[in-house]
Amino acid sequence: MKELHELNLPEDVRYSQDHEWARRENGRMRIGIDDYAQDQLGEIVYVELPRTGEVFSKGAEFGTVESVKAVSELFMPVGGKVTAVNTALADSPELVNQSPYGEGWMLEVEVTDPADYDSLMTKADYLKQLKAEA
Amino acid sequence: MSPPAQTPLYPWHIENNAHMGTFGGYSMPLWYPAGARKEHLSVITSAGLFDTSHMSVIRLSGPGAFDLLQYCFSKDLWVAKGPDRTKLPPGKCAYGVFLDEHGGVLDDAIVYVLSPEQYLVVVNAGMGRIICEHLQRQQSGRHVTIADHTNHLAKLDLQGPQSARVLTRILDQPLVVLETFPYFSFKGSITDAPAAIQTVRLIDGTPILLSRTGYTGEFGFELFVPLAAVEGLWQDLLKPDGDPGVIPCGLAARDSLRAGAMLPLSHQDIGPWPFQNNPWRFALPWASDQKTFTKSFLGSAALVAAEVDSYTQAFVGFDLRKIDVTQARVLNAADQEMGTVLTCVTDMAIDRHGDRVYSIASPDKPAGFAPKGLCCGFVKLREPFKTGEIVVLADQRRRLNVMITDDIRPHRTARMPMERML
Numbered sequence: 161m162k163e164l165h166e167l168n169l170p171e172d173v174r175y176s177q178d179h180e181w182a183r184r185e186n187g188r189m190r191i192g193i194d195d196y197a198q199d200q201l202g203e204i205v206y207v208e209l210p211r212t213g214e215v216f217s218k219g220a221e222f223g224t225v226e227s228v229k230a231v232s233e234l235f236m237p238v239g240g241k242v243t244a245v246n247t248a249l250a251d252s253p254e255l256v257n258q259s260p261y262g263e264g265w266m267l268e269v270e271v272t273d274p275a276d277y278d279s280l281m282t283k284a285d286y287l288k289q290l291k292a293e294a
Numbered sequence: 295m296s297p298p299a300q301t302p303l304y305p306w307h308i309e310n311n312a313h314m315g316t317f318g319g320y321s322m323p324l325w326y327p328a329g330a331r332k333e334h335l336s337v338i339t340s341a342g343l344f345d346t347s348h349m350s351v352i353r354l355s356g357p358g359a360f361d362l363l364q365y366c367f368s369k370d371l372w373v374a375k376g377p378d379r380t381k382l383p384p385g386k387c388a389y390g391v392f393l394d395e396h397g398g399v400l401d402d403a404i405v406y407v408l409s410p411e412q413y414l415v416v417v418n419a420g421m422g423r424i425i426c427e428h429l430q431r432q433q434s435g436r437h438v439t440i441a442d443h444t445n446h447l448a449k450l451d452l453q454g455p456q457s458a459r460v461l462t463r464i465l466d467q468p469l470v471v472l473e474t475f476p477y478f479s480f481k482g483s484i485t486d487a488p489a490a491i492q493t494v495r496l497i498d499g500t501p502i503l504l505s506r507t508g509y510t511g512e513f514g515f516e517l518f519v520p521l522a523a524v525e526g527l528w529q530d531l532l533k534p535d536g537d538p539g540v541i542p543c544g545l546a547a548r549d550s551l552r553a554g555a556m557l558p559l560s561h562q563d564i565g566p567w568p569f570q571n572n573p574w575r576f577a578l579p580w581a582s583d584q585k586t587f588t589k590s591f592l593g594s595a596a597l598v599a600a601e602v603d604s605y606t607q608a609f610v611g612f613d614l615r616k617i618d619v620t621q622a623r624v625l626n627a628a629d630q631e632m633g634t635v636l637t638c639v640t641d642m643a644i645d646r647h648g649d650r651v652y653s654i655a656s657p658d659k660p661a662g663f664a665p666k667g668l669c670c671g672f673v674k675l676r677e678p679f680k681t682g683e684i685v686v687l688a689d690q691r692r693r694l695n696v697m698i699t700d701d702i703r704p705h706r707t708a709r710m711p712m713e714r715m716l
Contacts, residue, residue, distance in 0.1 A: 228325070228550070231615075
């Protein structure tokens with residue numbers, strides 16, 4: 161298990177309470193789970209994602225991530241329409257462990273309300289939440 | 295709630311970045327940085343090492359010990375009856391269960407015969423005091439000393455086809471020790487070894503009890519060692535330049551290995567309901583008619599009299615996806631609720647090809663076989679299903695088709711003859 165100071169928490173994403181991240185990219189939003197979540201889950205063996213075109217509100221369940229330990233829900237950090245899913249995860253779910261903010265991304269969405277992003281936590285705020293949980 | 299207990303290896307687990315979780319009242323490694331998948335596979339193809347010091351060890355001694363176990367433990371310790379009747383001899387062990395008067399399971403156990411008046415009973419984590427008290431309540435005048443030895447020794451499980459070769463690195467006179475060593479037998483003792491038991495020592499002279507048992511379905515050993523020796527032994531076994539090599543394994547791999555090997559987890563697959571109509575008939579003392587018992591024991595009358603209203607059966611799925619057992623129901627083809635799910639894990643060493651399940655250890659596996667894993671485990675049903683029948687496991691999120699089966703991971707190595715493993 162990683163100690164808090166060992167977590168990879170980049171500054172260019174925002175974090176949700178459920179340990180998802182969102183990053184602005186070319187007018188869209190990329191979404192995935194963060195380093196804390198992947199470390200807690202352990203080896204990810206299966207990722208279940210929605211189809212493009214589906215619309216989810218902020219906080220809605222959009223899929224599941226299955227580790228050796230358990231099946232966990234994935235929740236939208238921002239609301240929007242899915243414009244792309246990371247199809248590489250079907251054959252290589254371990255990318256989520258290896259590169260949670262890079263090759264292990266999950267969705268790209270067209271955001272419904274830009275204010276959703278502003279309500280997410282910065283790295284500093286997120287670290288505070290993790291410390292409070294620990 | 296008191297904080298979880300720690301085994302003597304707890305500092306090592308933390309130092310080596312194990313992902314920890316609480317099990318049986320102990321803080322235990324669930325997996326190490328290598329990950330549960332690699333740990334699971336290494337036990338099937340090579341060797342893995344588990345810290346199992348959380349398990350409880352009870353010592354029974356005295357002229358009434360045999361009789362008390364005969365009454366409380368489900369296996370018949372008279373291995374031959376009649377005029378030439380013989381007791382299970384020193385150096386042998388037996389797997390069985392302790393039942394209550396209703397035939398429900400208090401815990402499962404392995405009994406080790408040290409001598410006709412001395413026995414070790416290994417039960418599950420946190421169960422030492424409970425089973426000690428149970429045995430004391432049933433003692434009724436028999437001359438037996440019953441003592442919980444859990445905190446006086448440590449235990450490691452070395453499991454996998456390379457285990458015997460690994461032991462040659464750490465044992466004194468390994469070939470003498472390992473030469474003949476049947477499944478479910480043991481040698482050595484961590485106290486003064488009774489005369490009938492061959493001594494086993496580490497290279498530095500430390501006496502250990504070495505048992506050809508385990509909880510993975512694979513060839514291997516359990517090592518009972520003095521507390522002071524366990525950390526050194528653990529590190530010797532895991533030496534990076536050790537040949538053959540061994541990796542540390544956590545409870546996640548232990549759970550997936552045992553489920554694939556059709557072994558029950560006490561308090562989950564067996565518990566406070568009558569111990570019958572399950573895949574573990576071998577834990578009961580069946581007579582040759584397979585209908586009556588060779589002895590009466592605590593709970594046996596209830597088992598005979600109990601109305602059968604549940605059937606525990608194994609299943610194997612069609613891909614690696616699991617279901618949340620706390621919410622899952624079993625449905626038949628007509629969507630009628632048929633029961634509950636006891637265990638659902640993924641055996642990462644198996645997969646389907648055609649109409650068969652193969653393991654990475656299968657000698658006849660298809661070319662290029664690269665298993666992704668299959669979900670598997672046990673269901674408790676209102677009616678029995680036939681092998682090969684399909685049922686649905688459903689939770690609030692998904693529905694999985696799985697097949698009722700009488701075996702899960704093929705080509706396990708637990709019973710391999712010793713001479714092929716050295």
